[in-house]
Each structure stands twice: as C-alpha cells, then as structure tokens.
Amino acid sequence: NLMLSWQRTAFHFQPENNWMNDPNGPLYYKGWYHLFYQYNPDGAVWGNITWGHAVSKDLIHWLYLPLAMIPDQWYDINGVWTGSATQLPDGSIVVLYTGSTDKMVQVQNLAYPADPSDPLLLRWAKYPGNPVIIPPPGIGSLDFRDPTTAWFTPDGKWRLTVGSKFHKTGISLVYQTTNFTTYDLVDGVLHAVPGTGMWECVDFFPVSTTDENGLDTSVNGPGVKHVLKASLDDTKEDYYALGTYYVENDTWIPDNPVADVGIGMIYDYGNFYASKTFYDQSKQRRVLWGWIGETDSENADIEKGWASVQSIPRVVTFDHKTRSNILQWPVKETESLRLSSDEFDKVEVPAGSVVPLNVSTATQLDIIAEFVVDNASLEGTGTIEADGGYDCSTSGGAAGRGALGPFGLLVLADKSLAEQTPVYFYIAKDIDGHLKTFFCADESRSSLANDVGKHVYGSLVPVLDGEKLTMRLLVDHSIVESFAQGGRTVITSRVYPTEAIYGAARVFLFNNATGASVTASLKIWQMNSAFIHPYSNEQEM
Numbered sequence: 112n113l114m115l116s117w118q119r120t121a122f123h124f125q126p127e128n129n130w131m132n133d134p135n136g137p138l139y140y141k142g143w144y145h146l147f148y149q150y151n152p153d154g155a156v157w158g159n160i161t162w163g164h165a166v167s168k169d170l171i172h173w174l175y176l177p178l179a180m181i182p183d184q185w186y187d188i189n190g191v192w193t194g195s196a197t198q199l200p201d202g203s204i205v206v207l208y209t210g211s212t213d214k215m216v217q218v219q220n221l222a223y224p225a226d227p228s229d230p231l232l233l234r235w236a237k238y239p240g241n242p243v244i245i246p247p248p249g250i251g252s253l254d255f256r257d258p259t260t261a262w263f264t265p266d267g268k269w270r271l272t273v274g275s276k277f278h279k280t281g282i283s284l285v286y287q288t289t290n291f292t293t294y295d296l297v298d299g300v301l302h303a304v305p306g307t308g309m310w311e312c313v314d315f316f317p318v319s320t321t322d323e324n325g326l327d328t329s330v331n332g333p334g335v336k337h338v339l340k341a342s343l344d345d346t347k348e349d350y351y352a353l354g355t356y357y358v359e360n361d362t363w364i365p366d367n368p369v370a371d372v373g374i375g376m377i378y379d380y381g382n383f384y385a386s387k388t389f390y391d392q393s394k395q396r397r398v399l400w401g402w403i404g405e406t407d408s409e410n411a412d413i414e415k416g417w418a419s420v421q422s423i424p425r426v427v428t429f430d431h432k433t434r435s436n437i438l439q440w441p442v443k444e445t446e447s448l449r450l451s452s453d454e455f456d457k458v459e460v461p462a463g464s465v466v467p468l469n470v471s472t473a474t475q476l477d478i479i480a481e482f483v484v485d486n487a488s489l490e491g492t493g494t495i496e497a498d499g500g501y502d503c504s505t506s507g508g509a510a511g512r513g514a515l516g517p518f519g520l521l522v523l524a525d526k527s528l529a530e531q532t533p534v535y536f537y538i539a540k541d542i543d544g545h546l547k548t549f550f551c552a553d554e555s556r557s558s559l560a561n562d563v564g565k566h567v568y569g570s571l572v573p574v575l576d577g578e579k580l581t582m583r584l585l586v587d588h589s590i591v592e593s594f595a596q597g598g599r600t601v602i603t604s605r606v607y608p609t610e611a612i613y614g615a616a617r618v619f620l621f622n623n624a625t626g627a628s629v630t631a632s633l634k635i636w637q638m639n640s641a642f643i644h645p646y647s648n649e650q651e652m
C-alpha cells in the first residue's frame with residue numbers, strides 16, 4: 112500500500128513484508144552476522160511463527176535469506192518460538208529454541224546447521240530426539256520459554272537459563288548439560304522477583320568493570336559483573352540489573368536489591384521488547400537487538416502489509432563512571448551511513464521559544480546535540496518549587512512547563528508543528544534542593560491520526576558533576592531512537608506522522624522552561640538508506 116509506505120524505515124532492519132517480533136539467535140560466523148527473527152510468512156499479524164533469517168557483513172546492510180526453521184514437527188507445530196545460539200569452542204553452533212507443541216506445551220528444542228561449511232547457514236537440522244527439555248514439575252506448560260545462550264562453567268558443564276513464573280513471581284530456571292542433548296535442572300533458581308510475573312526472553316551475560324571491550328558469555332571472575340535481563344510479559348518492558356553470578360550455586364545477586372530485575376532499570380523506556388545480546392568475537396563487543404513493535408491498529412498493519420522493525424544494533428558496556436548502569440550505543444557501523452552534515456554552534460534557545468534548524472531533509476538523520484543551561488538559571492533554583500517527583504509519563508509531556516525544562520528537539524515535525532515528536536531533558540529540583548535530570552520523549556502530538564498509540568516515555572538520567580547534557584537521536588521515518596548521556600537512558604519512539612513525511616519533515620530546537628535559557632550545539636547528518644534486499648548468488652557485498 113503506497114499510502115502507508117512512508118512509514119517503512121530506511122536503515123532499520125525489517126522484513127520485506129508481514130509480521131516480525133523477537134530477534135532470535137544472533138551470531139557471527141565465517142565473516143557474516145546472522146539475524147534470525149520471529150516471523151509470520153503468511154500475514155502482518157502474529158501467528159504461524161517461523162524463524163526468518165538475514166545476513167550482513169556489517170550489522171547494517173542486510174540480505175534476506177530463506178526461512179531458517181518452520182513449524183513442521185509435533186514439538187513445534189504451533190510455533191518455532193524464541194531461542195538463542197551458542198558457539199562451542201571448536202566454532203560449531205548449537206541453537207536452543209522454544210517449540211509450542213501439538214498440545215500447546217512449551218518445550219525446548221535443539222537445532223544446528225545442516226551444513227557447517229556454508230557461511231550463510233542456509234539449512235538447519237532439528238535434533239531427532241527433540242524436545243530436549245520439557246516443563247519441570249510445578250511449572251505451567253504455558254510458562255516455560257526462551258532459552259538463553261549457554262555459558263561454560265569450571266566444572267566442565269554448560270549452563271543455560273529459561274524464564275518462567277511461579278504464581279506471580281518471575282523466575283529463571285537453570286539447566287546444565289555436557290552434550291546439549293540431555294539436561295539436568297539445577298536446584299533453586301538463578302533469580303526470582305516476586306510480583307514481576309512471567310519472565311520472557313531472559314538474557315544473562317558478563318560485562319567488564321575494568322575494560323571497554325565486551326565479554327564472551329562464559330567469562331567470569333574479578334572485574335566482571337553479570338547483567339540479568341527479563342522481558343516482563345505483564346508490562347512488555349525489558350528490565351535489567353547488574354549483579355554478581357555465583358557459579359558454585361548458580362545464583363545471581365543484584366548489586367542494588369531495591370533496583371532489582373523487574374522493579375528497577377529498563378533498557379529502553381520506549382517501544383522496545385524481547386531483546387537479546389550476542390558476543391561478537393570479530394570485534395570483541397556485546398551487541399544488543401530489540402523488537403520495536405507497532406502501536407497502530409491490527410487493521411492498519413494488515414493494510415500496510417507489515418508490522419514491526421528491529422532496533423539499530425547497540426553495543427552494551429558497563430558504565431565505568433556511574434558504575435550502576437549499562438551504556439547502550441549504536442554500533443560504530445551505523446556511522447557508515449552518514450552523508451552530508453550541518454553544524455549548529457551555540458544556538459540560543461530562550462525560555463518559551465522554538466528555533467527551526469535548517470537541514471535539507473529530515474526523515475533520515477543522525478543527530479548529536481549538547482545543551483548548556485545558563486548558570487544564572489541553575490543557581491536561581493532556590494526559589495522554585497520542588498518537582499523532584501517528576502515523571503515523564505504523567506507530566507503532560509513537552510507542553511508541561513517547569514522552571515528548568517523541558518528543552519530539547521522536535522523531530523518528525525511539520526512546519527506548522529501540528530505534528531512533532533519532542534525528545535527532551537527536564538531538570539527537576541528535589542525537596543533537599545538537589546537537581547535531577549529526566550530524559551523523555553513525547554508522542555502525544557506525533558501524528559494527526561487518532562488510532563495510534565501516543566505515549567510519553569522516559570526516566571531519570573544520571574548526570575555527573577561537570578558533564579554537559581548530551582543526546583543522540585537516530586531518526587528513520589517512523590522510528591526515533593534516542594540516547595542520553597552516552598546511552599545511560601534510552602527511549603525508542605514508534606510514530607505515525609501523516610504530514611511530517613518525506614520533504615515536509617523538519618527539525619526544531621525548543622525550550623519550554625519558564626526560567627531557563629539554554630544554548631544548544633548540534634551536528635546533524637543526513638543518513639543513507641541501507642537498501643536491504645534478498646540475497647542472490649551473483650552478488651558480493
């Protein structure tokens with residue numbers, strides 16, 4: 112449908128058509144990055160789930176390949192659901208995925224490349240002894256899914272974890288294996304958090320607290336913390352926490368129990384779910400993928416013939432400055448799409464103003480922006496009312512006015528500002544007089560259409576002494592991925608502009624604070640398209 116084609120993204124991964132959800136089994140093999148994904152080959156709504164497959168040399172330019180796995184066995188006939196890949200020390204690959212059986216029971220199955228000499232991994236074999244793990248006693252047959260990548264432990268065994276729930280407590284069960292065909296359930300759980308419900312798509316991986324590089328999934332010891340992430344089925348958000356993994360009894364303990372998994376930090380406060388990392392051994396980094404879903408109606412998805420995109424792959428590192436969160440940042444290869452740029456130096460944005468930024472087109476952008484609030488405003492905050500309980504979602508969005516915010520950017524805006532997606536900082540004052548910074552994105556005026564979701568998203572962002580306020584935005588037609596303070600707080604917006612499309616899209620600075628003058632410096636690149644297309648034998652990338 113041409114009418115809706117402007118919504119298609121130009122440099123985010125999305126299939127040619129039909130429904131996609133979770134990223135599955137990402138890996139790097141013989142020079143190619145592989146991305147698999149939950150895919151319905153028959154329509155633009157969830158169902159008949161297979162593993163779609165694409166490859167890339169650089170995580171940006173993808174080639175579509177034939178489906179990797181389809182539901183064709185009793186143990187996955189109701190869906191080849193989410194799973195993960197593990198690379199063994201000899202370089203070979205095993206995949207564990209959830210099958211929904213002929214009786215709708217969630218079981219874990221083993222698959223592997225049918226021809227390991229093929230760098231494209233076109234053909235996949237399912238282990239004839241599947242399923243390899245069935246729901247253990249006491250676990251509901253509909254509450255047992257999404258096995259992680261396995262990690263190797265000093266006792267010579269592999270471990271992996273599978274998300275579940277027990278009553279309303281979200282849990283992660285641990286299995287051990289030596290051969291990937293037979294498994295033992297480990298006593299106890301890796302972790303449990305009351306009240307968080309079903310844990311989908313658990314991810315568990317080490318980060319280095321001393322170096323910038325990523326770590327292979329089996330690394331543990333001094334200078335290592337472990338991230339535990341659960342996708343909460345009840346709220347559709349990806350919660351994580353940093354902690355320590357004790358291999359001797361297979362438990363993980365959060366650094367900060369009051370910010371535990373499911374009650375503390377979220378990878379991305381916007382539209383981002385069922386994410387998964389992999390270790391990229393070619394560049395010693397850990398890369399995160401997440402599913403960006405739709406918030407329009409199912410009918411609109413059917414009409415446009417597709418649904419969902421994947422986030423830009425993001426490098427995940429420990430934040431060595433705050434030491435209490437991770438950082439997410441678009442993979443370096445994203446910058447290969449940068450074309451011409453415009454620079455804006457120290458633009459004054461007085462309280463209550465909107466300032467247009469003159470860029471040629473504004474639908475495919477990479478924006479880096481730095482904001483400085485003048486000292487007089489910051490020092491004069493003694494008299495302002497405490498608003499430290501500020502909450503992006505309930506604040507009235509970018510139109511709500513405080514002494515020191517909101518200020519930031521309006522992207523995917525038309526010239527009349529009837530449509531706009533503001534991404535902004537809001538500085539609030541605590542009762543004790545301390546300033547706190549929030550990072551938010553407001554979809555409430557993102558579209559003149561009224562049958563699409565319009566949320567105000569966001570959260571606190573740590574700002575250390577002497578740091579400027581910085582944000583990076585990737586704008587791609589109907590997606591805005593926003594990273595504050597080097598990726599401490601991240602928000603993805605899925606928006607449906609009707610006016611602010613193609614040549615009509617604009618970018619503005621805005622400052623809706625009542626008492627703060629702001630100066631902004633920016634660099635804005637036009638972004639090339641990634642021209643994602645089917646693989647053909649003749650081509651070389």
Ligand code: DQQ
Nearest residue numbers: 149192193256311312385
């Ligand atoms: N999507 C898959 C499940 C997973 C859910 C099914 C998360 O395996 O729990 O498509 O979005």
